[in-house]
Structure formats: structure tokens, C-alpha cells
Amino acid sequence: MxxxxxxxxxxxxxxxxxxxxxxxxxxxxxxxxxxxxxxxxxxxxxxxxxxxxxxxxxxxxxxxRFAATADVPDTGDVRDDLVALLGRIRQVFDLLPGDLISGLITDSRNDAVLFDEVRTYVMGEGVHDVTRVILRRAADRGQIEPGLPAARILRLPIDLLRNEYLMSRGPLPAETVTEIIDDIVMPLLRPAARR
CATH class of the missing domain: 1.10.10.60 (Homeodomain-like)
Structure with missing residues (x-):
């Protein structure tokens, strides 16, 4: 038997x-x-x-469980660290079923506890912690102004990438990451003398 x-x-x-x-x-x-x-x-x-x-x-x-947040990249350059971080997140997004994030957001709206969990995860709180580490290192190296930027600037890279993901119908091209970092984020972070 x-x-x-x-x-x-x-x-x-x-x-x-x-x-x-x-x-x-x-x-x-x-x-x-x-x-x-x-x-x-x-x-x-x-x-x-x-x-x-x-x-x-x-x-x-x-x-x-299956879309864990990224480790802290440390290339020695703030721009390269941010590109590496967003590149890893883009790869995770590309693994996700296209309707997963929007479905979770929609279906959790009537459950305050679940919505807070979804929002915390989808808003990338863990990623923001990684971004803080990257920016602190960059400030210590003199690559950006000392001190952390405003919270909205800190959230901006993942917010922009998530928006691209939610509004796309397929995998995001790699240049999406470099455009977000080079065209939007870095100009906000550079010391005034380097602009």
C-alpha cells in the first residue's frame, strides 16, 4: 500500500x-x-x-517570495549604482504576469490591512531603503550633495519604472532604466557645480 x-x-x-x-x-x-x-x-x-x-x-x-527586492549595488559611482538597481527591478517586473500589480491594487482596495501591505510592497519601501544606502555612499564620495534628497526624489526612480511597467504591454526595454536615471534622476541629484 x-x-x-x-x-x-x-x-x-x-x-x-x-x-x-x-x-x-x-x-x-x-x-x-x-x-x-x-x-x-x-x-x-x-x-x-x-x-x-x-x-x-x-x-x-x-x-x-518570488520577486524579492534587489541587493545594494556598489560600483563606486552613484549613476551606475542606480542603473544597476533599477535594472534588477526591471528584470523582476519582466518576470511578473502583466496584470499582477494592477490586479492586487484593485482587489485590495476594500481591505485596509491588505491594501497597506500591497501599497508598501508595490511602492517599493525596501527599494527605497536600498536607494538611501546608495545615495549616502554617493554623498560620502562627494558625487552628490550631502544629506538625503526629499522623499519624493528618493521614490522617483522606482515610481517612474513602476509607472512604465503598469502602462506597458510587455517587457520594458533596458534603455527605459538609463533614460529614467540619466534624463530625470541624475539632474536632480548632481551637486550644483556639476550641472
Whole structure:
């Protein structure tokens, strides 16, 4: 008699999150279903709902797991660091199902806690922390004015890239990153004497 061992705890949760990611990648946000995710994970829909109260919550968990934020690049040059950071984020965006971010934003609007989580992740709070490190290093090297720029300038690179992603119908070209950094961000960061 073949006895299949039941997965539990983190092993089961990892299988579910991986199944959710696979379903998102193949079906897209709008067509992904909890039934299909449960089937892929080899469990029941009931098990999914015990861990996540709704589909957007599970999809956010999958996004966090499989689209991790980037490490802090350190090339020695602020412009190159920012290009490297945004380039990595562009690659993550290119892996995402096209309707994932917009679907999460829309579907989480009626759940304040989930919306805050989605907003924090989608707004790139972790990326802003990385950007702060890059800019502090650049200030220490004299490449930009001392002190951090205004919060909006700090958020600007990821905000612009995310907008390009949300408004596109496919992968973003690599030059999108260099245009954002060279044409918009660097002119805001350069010391006045270098402008």
C-alpha cells in the first residue's frame, strides 16, 4: 500500500505559494483560481483559505517570495549604482504576469490591512531603503550633495519604472532604466557645480 505522507507547516505553505506563483505566471492574475492553485499544490481549497483569507493575500505572498527586492549595488559611482538597481527591478517586473500589480491594487482596495501591505510592497519601501544606502555612499564620495534628497526624489526612480511597467504591454526595454536615471534622476541629484 502506497502511503503518501501529508505535507504540513512550512513545507505545505511553500508548495502552495509556489503553486500560486506558477498559476499566476501561466494563467495571469485575472484567470488564476484558488481551485487551480490547490490542485497544483496537491491540497484542498479549504487549506488555502485557512492560511490566506483571500486570493489577493495569497498572490501577495507569492509575489514577495518570488520577486524579492534587489541587493545594494556598489560600483563606486552613484549613476551606475542606480542603473544597476533599477535594472534588477526591471528584470523582476519582466518576470511578473502583466496584470499582477494592477490586479492586487484593485482587489485590495476594500481591505485596509491588505491594501497597506500591497501599497508598501508595490511602492517599493525596501527599494527605497536600498536607494538611501546608495545615495549616502554617493554623498560620502562627494558625487552628490550631502544629506538625503526629499522623499519624493528618493521614490522617483522606482515610481517612474513602476509607472512604465503598469502602462506597458510587455517587457520594458533596458534603455527605459538609463533614460529614467540619466534624463530625470541624475539632474536632480548632481551637486550644483556639476550641472
Amino acid at each position: 502506497d502511503q503518501t505522507r501529508r505535507r504540513r507547516g512550512s513545507t505545505l505553505e511553500e508548495a502552495i505559494v509556489e503553486a500560486a506563483w506558477d498559476e499566476l505566471r501561466e494563467a495571469g492574475y485575472a484567470k488564476a483560481t484558488m481551485n487551480n492553485i490547490a490542485r497544483r499544490a496537491g491540497t484542498s481549497k479549504h487549506v488555502l483559505y485557512r492560511r490566506w483569507k483571500n486570493q489577493p493575500e495569497l498572490f501577495l505572498a507569492a509575489l514577495k
